[in-house]
Amino acid sequence: xxGLFLRTLGVPxxxxxxxxxxxxxxxFWQQExxxxxxxxxxxxxxxxxxxxxIDQPEWxxxxxxxxxxxxxxxxxLEKLKAMQRAMEKSRYNEYTIDLSYRYxxxxxxxxxxxLSPFAELNRQALGDPALHRxxxxxxxxxxxxxxxPGQPARSSLVRGWAxxxxxxxxxxxxxxxxxxxxxxxxxxRPVRRVEExxx
Numbered sequence: 001x002x003g004l005f006l007r008t009l010g011v012p013x014x015x016x017x018x019x020x021x022x023x024x025x026x027x028f029w030q031q032e033x034x035x036x037x038x039x040x041x042x043x044x045x046x047x048x049x050x051x052x053x054i055d056q057p058e059w060x061x062x063x064x065x066x067x068x069x070x071x072x073x074x075x076x077l078e079k080l081k082a083m084q085r086a087m088e089k090s091r092y093n094e095y096t097i098d099l100s101y102r103y104x105x106x107x108x109x110x111x112x113x114x115l116s117p118f119a120e121l122n123r124q125a126l127g128d129p130a131l132h133r134x135x136x137x138x139x140x141x142x143x144x145x146x147x148x149p150g151q152p153a154r155s156s157l158v159r160g161w162a163x164x165x166x167x168x169x170x171x172x173x174x175x176x177x178x179x180x181x182x183x184x185x186x187x188x189r190p191v192r193r194v195e196e197x198x199x
Contacts, residue, residue, distance in 0.1 A: 017183075021180060024169040028170040031166045034120075038146060041146040041147055046142070046144075050101070052098050053136060099135070101145060112155040112157075115156065115157045135157075
């Protein structure tokens with residue numbers, strides 16, 4: 001009974017660890033694939049760009065106007081919505097930077113408005129304070145844009161992931177998967193049944 005209780009409790013826990021290990025490995029390979037693709041894109045230097053800081057909107061401290069039909073109430077409501085949107089995005093620092101840039105590739109001028117066309121990479125880059133400081137430099141240095149040769153409308157200002165995130169996922173997945181499989185084997189192996197065959 002005690003062994004059955006251990007199996008009932010341990011098997012789901014071990015499967016959960018194995019699933020988390022698989023997910024970590026998936027994240028690693030996903031980021032590796034994106035990084036490999038980005039390194040095949042062609043660099044184009046541009047100085048025609050605008051990056052500005054967007055200040056966080058202030059929370060409306062004044063009381064809401066009583067007349068919901070008035071222009072004053074609509075303005076107050078718009079301020080409130082802007083602040084709520086900023087709070088939702090604050091963990092990515094997305095509301096702090098607004099950027100637009102132009103680049104010329106294959107004889108055509110195109111525009112870009114994000115740090116990366118890959119959503120996860122874009123969010124990670126937007127949350128990087130060191131990158132913010134570089135992009136908001138006052139001397140307006142030339143900016144390198146990486147362009148997808150197959151789809152020139154796709155461009156990126158960042159070319160790779162933060163190393164710690166990718167390799168951390170590899171280490172976690174590489175450790176958890178074999179450990180959890182070993183634990184699962186010891187939990188479910190039919191030792192007694194095999195021994196009974198040779199009695």
